[in-house]
Amino acid sequence: MKVLVTGAEGFIGSNLCQYLAERENVETLCFTRDNSSTILPDMLQTVDLVYHCAGINRPKSNEEFVTGNIELTNALCEAVSSVSSSVGKKIPIVYTSSIHAVNDSPYGNSKQIAEEHLFQLQNKHEIPVYVFRL
Numbered sequence: 001m002k003v004l005v006t007g008a009e010g011f012i013g014s015n016l017c018q019y020l021a022e023r024e025n026v027e028t029l030c031f032t033r034d035n036s037s038t039i040l041p042d043m044l045q046t047v048d049l050v051y052h053c054a055g056i057n058r059p060k061s062n063e064e065f066v067t068g069n070i071e072l073t074n075a076l077c078e079a080v081s082s083v084s085s086s087v088g089k090k091i092p093i094v095y096t097s098s099i100h101a102v103n104d105s106p107y108g109n110s111k112q113i114a115e116e117h118l119f120q121l122q123n124k125h126e127i128p129v130y131v132f133r134l
Contacts, residue, residue: 001025001026001027001048001049002026002027002028002029002046002047002048002049003020003026003027003028003029003047003048003049003050003051004028004029004030004031004043004044004047004049004050004051005017005020005028005029005030005031005050005051005053006031006050006051006052006053006054006072006076007031007032007033007052007053007054007055007096008028008030008031008032008053009030009032009033010053010054010055012053012096012134013030013051013053013054016051016053017030029043029047031043031054033054033068037071037072037075037076037079040075040076040079041079041082041083043079044079044080044083044091045083047091048091049091049092049093049094050076050080050091050092050093050094051094051096052073052076052093052094052095052096052118053096054068054072055068055069055072055096055098055111055114056068056069056110057098057107062106065106065107065109065110066110068110069107069110069111069113069114070110070113070114070117073095073114073117073118074114074117076093077117077118077120077121080093080121080125080127081121081124081125081127084125084127085125090125090126090127090128091127092127092128092129092130093118093121093127093128093129093130094130094132095114095115095118095129095130095131095132096132096134097111097114097115097131097132097133097134098111098133098134099133099134101115101133115131118131119131
């Protein structure tokens with residue numbers, strides 16, 4: 001199985017990558033903040049599952065919530081949608097959201113909007129989406 005982990009250098013993502021590296025039957029692709037979202041379509045071509053752990057929770061400005069939580073998730077959704085439309089492959093996404101997604105705060109709103117993008121992808125393309133509010 002080939003797995004893509006976004007946020008692979010963050011706390012959750014790095015620990016997940018370490019765990020997956022110990023499994024003989026899993027190959028892990030790592031997406032970090034050094035990567036551009038433009039490479040997502042190519043990365044997804046051979047992936048069987050996405051763990052979407054990337055996100056911003058301690059920004060220097062609230063704009064980082066938009067770019068790191070909403071825009072990246074939207075780019076991931078577009079890339080998964082593209083793969084689904086072009087080759088019929090429905091790549092499941094496991095998203096690490098936050099219990100703050102129900103709060104009316106810049107962080108909570110960004111996580112809620114990211115979840116909405118994922119659920120739209122699920123409804124439109126029948127992509128399996130699993131949201132865990134940590």
